[in-house]
Amino acid sequence: MSALAVTALAAVWPADSMTVGLTWTLPAWLIAAVGIAGRRLLTPTPPLLGQIAGSRPVLLLGAEVDEQSERHVARRIDLSQMAAASDAALSYVIDTTADSAGLAPCDLRVVIAPKADEIRMAERVIESLRRLRQPYAVVLPMKGLVGGRTRGIVATGADSLVWSVERNDVPGSSLIKRLFDMTAAGLGLIALAPIFIVFAAILSMEKGPVFFAQPRVGRNGRRFMCLKFRSMRPDAQDRLEELLRTDPEARREWETHQKLENDPRITPFGHFLRATSLDELPQLINVVKGDMSLVGPRPIIAPEIPGYDGDAQYYEAPEFGDYTCCNPGITGLWQVSGRAKTSHSERVRLDGWYTRNWSLWLDFVILARTVRAVIRRTGS
Known part of the structure; x- marks a missing residue:
């Protein structure tokens, strides 16, 4: 979109002009701004693992991720199973997952997503991955730690990760x-x-x-x-209660989604x-x-x-x-x-x-x- 702005201005730019005036720079900025905003609006924001790995398959260790992220996972392994695994066992899991995806092990991104009580386990898994020279990413559990309307500023130290929480209000x-x-x-x-x-x-x-x-x-x-x-029909509540009482599958669907795909009401x-x-x-x-x-x-x-x-x-x-x-x-x-x-x-x-x-x-x-x-x- 921004390239279109440059092309459009080039087409009408006076050939003998060597100066840039407000008459020309203002439209360029406006068109570029619209282009950037439009691109940001129309381009879907990729889920967490999509941002980490792009279109590459991911081997996920642990479970502290949302449902959207899981859609990008080729194979999901519980972190507690990996805690007691040797480097050889971890290497086998990586090789098997990469082979099933038609990749070399070094092209497979490993994501460690521990729950809050699995941090120590994650440290041992990460150390094994380092010895295997395997690229990896870490998803830290943040639920309950970051509150308020915030934007995060991340800084890293030798053994620390800092998440700076700021108010994200705009006056008015x-x-x-x-x-x-x-x-x-x-x-x-x-x-x-x-x-x-x-x-x-x-x-x-x-x-x-x-x-x-x-x-x-x-x-x-x-x-x-x-x-x-x-x-809905006037007797909708009675129909729902009857269906949930007599149909276990519908009851499970209701408990999961709070709605029914084939709702008789x-x-x-x-x-x-x-x-x-x-x-x-x-x-x-x-x-x-x-x-x-x-x-x-x-x-x-x-x-x-x-x-x-x-x-x-x-x-x-x-x-x-x-x-x-x-x-x-x-x-x-x-x-x-x-x-x-x-x-x-x-x-x-x-x-x-x-x-x-x-x-x-x-x-x-x-x-x-x-x-x-x-x-x-x-x-x-």
């Missing part, structure tokens, strides 16, 4: 976020009024209300009624609404009222709070600073990180990360990628 960013939410949601409601009327007419022909309102947990733990177009028109994410349009009303934001963590129901473990404080503690800056969102980080394919535990992790690291730029990227996800119909 919360106000700008709120003004943008109100403006965009208000204009959206006006522009989408005909669709609201059509959907209301269709849903009125079915038994049940047009809107589905459910208590959700909002900022400072305050409850609010989250609105959606109704996509959803009406035919409801399937269309959910596949296109149009059932969430009434949440624009929640945004205008101040209950929600366009981008934010999931608006969870109260029974989900215990499943957030330590991150439950973002939903329940009014004095806790991080979540208070974030209303629940119509869309969020998890919707553009796998959406329906993302497990419930992974959604919890992504919500916690967003509340600690949100920014106006991140919101813009999430909104753009949400549009792409809806167009591709990879909806939740």
